Amino acid sequence: MDLHNGTTVQEFILLGFRVGQQGRLLLLTFFTAAYTLTLAENFIIIMLVTQDAHLSHLPMYILLSNFSWLEICYVSSTMPRILFDLSFPGGVISFHACFLQFYVFFSLGTSECFFLSAMALDRYLAICHPLRYPQIMTPNFCYVLVAACWAIGFVWYVVPVFLISRLSFCGSNTIDHFACDSAELLALACPPLGYLPLFCYIITSFLILATFLFIAVSYVGIVFTLVKTSSQSSGIKGFSTVSSHLAVVTLFYGSVAAMYIGHSGESHTENTKMITLFYSEVAPLLNPLIYCLRNDQVKQAFVKFLRKKGLI
Numbered sequence: 001m002d003l004h005n006g007t008t009v010q011e012f013i014l015l016g017f018r019v020g021q022q023g024r025l026l027l028l029t030f031f032t033a034a035y036t037l038t039l040a041e042n043f044i045i046i047m048l049v050t051q052d053a054h055l056s057h058l059p060m061y062i063l064l065s066n067f068s069w070l071e072i073c074y075v076s077s078t079m080p081r082i083l084f085d086l087s088f089p090g091g092v093i094s095f096h097a098c099f100l101q102f103y104v105f106f107s108l109g110t111s112e113c114f115f116l117s118a119m120a121l122d123r124y125l126a127i128c129h130p131l132r133y134p135q136i137m138t139p140n141f142c143y144v145l146v147a148a149c150w151a152i153g154f155v156w157y158v159v160p161v162f163l164i165s166r167l168s169f170c171g172s173n174t175i176d177h178f179a180c181d182s183a184e185l186l187a188l189a190c191p192p193l194g195y196l197p198l199f200c201y202i203i204t205s206f207l208i209l210a211t212f213l214f215i216a217v218s219y220v221g222i223v224f225t226l227v228k229t230s231s232q233s234s235g236i237k238g239f240s241t242v243s244s245h246l247a248v249v250t251l252f253y254g255s256v257a258a259m260y261i262g263h264s265g266e267s268h269t270e271n272t273k274m275i276t277l278f279y280s281e282v283a284p285l286l287n288p289l290i291y292c293l294r295n296d297q298v299k300q301a302f303v304k305f306l307r308k309k310g311l312i
Contacts, residue, residue: 009169014091041288042068071284111153255279
């Protein structure tokens with residue numbers, strides 16, 4: 001792998017969305033509202049879990065509150081920059097800031113894969129092994145699981161980010177995206193790139209496939225257990241709980257999988273932007289609604305909080 005010391009490029013230009021002045025204003029208004037709502041929704045979930053003495057000790061809600069923190073960080077890794085570029089067109093971002101965003105964005109996406117896996121494990125143990133669940137999913141074990149999701153997520157892409165940052169960027173410095181992305185950065189790097197693109201593809205594909213298969217196997221076991229259950233009411237309640245998790249998993253992995261569908265030319269770039277926008281900005285907006293609207297305990301905690309504050 002032939003890497004070069006240093007680079008002739010000191011900054012990049014993010015093209016963002018190819019719209020006129022009126023389009024930028026509409027996007028700025030929409031993204032500002034969506035970002036504000038996303039932060040509010042996830043902060044409410046964190047507040048409800050931490051303020052409720054019952055929920056704060058349940059593994060499912062420990063994972064959910066940390067997942068909400070993750071969603072806040074994930075959307076904040078790109079959205080403030082998007083809003084800035086829409087307000088002040090030009091899109092100039094320094095070399096170091098670009099790679100910092102690249103690292104944080106991909107690390108948070110990796111952590112999300114592991115958090116979804118941890119939440120699938122929690123539901124699998126709760127439904128398929130209810131007698132052993134309290135002994136296995138203790139609060140302490142849950143905190144270790146949470147720490148592992150964060151730590152592995154931020155270690156996974158250290159090597160690819162470092163290796164890409166050591167490449168020379170001697171040609172164009174224009175990134176046709178709203179964020180610094182590995183594919184776009186590799187496309188701007190000077191050849192030879194050696195096996196670096198293949199290496200990045202392998203570790204990304206392995207991450208997505210391994211975590212997805214783990215989640216899929218967990219939910220297959222859950223479905224078989226629920227189908228075999230003798231109590232119809234418990235089976236319906238179990239399916240209701242699992243359906244929200246499956247919806248979140250489908251949103252994330254469905255959009256990520258769409259990134260691997262081949263396109264060509266300009267349509268590929270525009271489709272990549274839309275898909276990235278969906279799983280990095282839209283999904284964090286929808287996930288709290290999916291979890292809360294079908295979760296009686298969260299709704300009860302919310303009503304209790306409003307009564308405590310004298311709002312109802």
